[in-house]
Amino acid sequence: MNKQLKEIPAFANEAEERTFWETHDSTDHLDWTTAQSVVLPKLKPTTKTISLRLPQHLLDSIKIAANARDVPYQSLIKVWLQEKLHDR
Numbered sequence: 277m278n279k280q281l282k283e284i285p286a287f288a289n290e291a292e293e294r295t296f297w298e299t300h301d302s303t304d305h306l307d308w309t310t311a312q313s314v315v316l317p318k319l320k321p322t323t324k325t326i327s328l329r330l331p332q333h334l335l336d337s338i339k340i341a342a343n344a345r346d347v348p349y350q351s352l353i354k355v356w357l358q359e360k361l362h363d364r
Contacts, residue, residue, distance in 0.1 A: 281305055 284305050287293035302308075330338075335349075342349035 279307075281307060 282304050285296065287296065338353060339349045342352040345352065347355075
């Protein structure tokens with residue numbers, strides 16, 4: 277069964293396009309059965325700098341653990357946080 281698709285209008289700017297898609301169903305305009313997955317290998321996640329106060333002995337222990345694994349201590353902290361979130 278082929279559904280008659282509506283034409284996507286021309287937009288004057290991004291704000292107009294955003295407003296249109298917020299109020300319209302894309303399935304009326306696009307055939308998603310022909311969509312293909314896309315991999316964006318150069319896309320990097322956005323990072324945010326934070327300030328984290330740790331007791332000196334804890335930071336020293338983290339640095340020792342990171343040094344034993346030959347990774348930067350900030351990277352090790354991120355890995356441990358991610359692992360802990362997945363354990364929940």
